[in-house]
Amino acid sequence: MTYGSAEVLRGVDLQIRRGEIFTLLGPNGAGKTTTIEILEGFRNRSAGEVSVLGADPEKATEAWRAKLGIVLQSWRDHGRWGVRELLGHIGSFYDDPHDPDRLLADLGLTAQADQRVSRLSGGQRRRLDVALGIVGRPELLFLDEPTTGFDPEARREFHLLIERLAADEGITVLLTTHDLAEAEKLAHRTAILVGGEIAVCGTPSELARHVQTGSHVRWIEDGREKVLRTEDPSRAAWELHRRFEGPVPGLEIRRPSLEESYLELIGRAA
Numbered sequence: 001m002t003y004g005s006a007e008v009l010r011g012v013d014l015q016i017r018r019g020e021i022f023t024l025l026g027p028n029g030a031g032k033t034t035t036i037e038i039l040e041g042f043r044n045r046s047a048g049e050v051s052v053l054g055a056d057p058e059k060a061t062e063a064w065r066a067k068l069g070i071v072l073q074s075w076r077d078h079g080r081w082g083v084r085e086l087l088g089h090i091g092s093f094y095d096d097p098h099d100p101d102r103l104l105a106d107l108g109l110t111a112q113a114d115q116r117v118s119r120l121s122g123g124q125r126r127r128l129d130v131a132l133g134i135v136g137r138p139e140l141l142f143l144d145e146p147t148t149g150f151d152p153e154a155r156r157e158f159h160l161l162i163e164r165l166a167a168d169e170g171i172t173v174l175l176t177t178h179d180l181a182e183a184e185k186l187a188h189r190t191a192i193l194v195g196g197e198i199a200v201c202g203t204p205s206e207l208a209r210h211v212q213t214g215s216h217v218r219w220i221e222d223g224r225e226k227v228l229r230t231e232d233p234s235r236a237a238w239e240l241h242r243r244f245e246g247p248v249p250g251l252e253i254r255r256p257s258l259e260e261s262y263l264e265l266i267g268r269a270a
């Protein structure tokens with residue numbers, strides 16, 4: 001995918017299964033939003049093939065669009081609307097919408113039903129965003145960085161909600177995030193996008209295996225900390241022991257956390 005002459009996606013090859021919670025993880029500018037905008041049919045691609053629910057998003061029909069739920073990164077302000085009123089209004093565009101009160105109850109927004117949207121907290125607005133995304137009973141829900149700005153409690157509740165939607169309603173969820181812990185917690189599978197390419201794709205344990213390669217061996221030499229990344233830390237320690245002709249000052253061998261490995265991966269690829 002190119003914007004003018006700038007190539008921002010290169011050979012992104014993905015298959016997402018029905019009923020799956022799939023996260024697209026990556027740093028700022030990795031191409032996550034561009035990818036999902038192409039899948040949503042909001043952005044025309046410059047090359048490649050795309051099929052979403054059996055159709056090419058560029059040739060989308062209204063019937064195809066009605067099967068999607070879309071929660072955008074930026075809030076489209078409907079601040080003057082009442083919460084229930086807005087949900088009922090958006091629902092009226094669909095054939096078989098959810099009952100607004102039921103949905104508000106499911107999302108923990110019953111107490112806010114008669115409030116103006118502009119009065120909601122950030123977390124409540126995000127939950128309303130999700131309610132708006134699912135009111136038409138979509139088969140596929142796109143969520144672009146849904147938990148940005150959430151406190152830990154709101155994040156946890158949101159994760160439970162997404163898990164429930166996938167389990168109870170069989171909705172396929174594609175969610176973008178910067179947060180590795182979120183992807184690990186929530187996703188059946190995750191693709192890490194770095195610089196427009198998929199660096200790794202798999203289940204949380206596959207991700208850990210791919211990303212967490214090697215150990216860090218640290219020691220002090222000439223008054224400075226040295227770090228070696230290696231697949232064979234015992235050999236490295238043995239060689240250091242020989243070189244120092246005895247105990248190695250400050251020797252430490254540690255397997256990096258998944259978070260550290262991820263940061264290293266995106267740092268290396270950037």
Ligand SMILES: Nc1ncnc2c1ncn2[C@@H]1O[C@H](COP(=O)(O)OP(=O)(O)OP(=O)(O)O)[C@@H](O)[C@H]1O
Nearest residue numbers: 003006008026027028029030031032033034035178
């Ligand atoms: N309309 C546009 N015109 C030109 N370049 C764009 C446009 N939209 C995005 N880009 C560039 O494409 C690249 C990918 O952007 P994109 O928004 O897809 O990344 P992202 O992974 O969603 O980032 P973030 O996490 O910051 O939202 C970036 O370098 C960005 O500057």
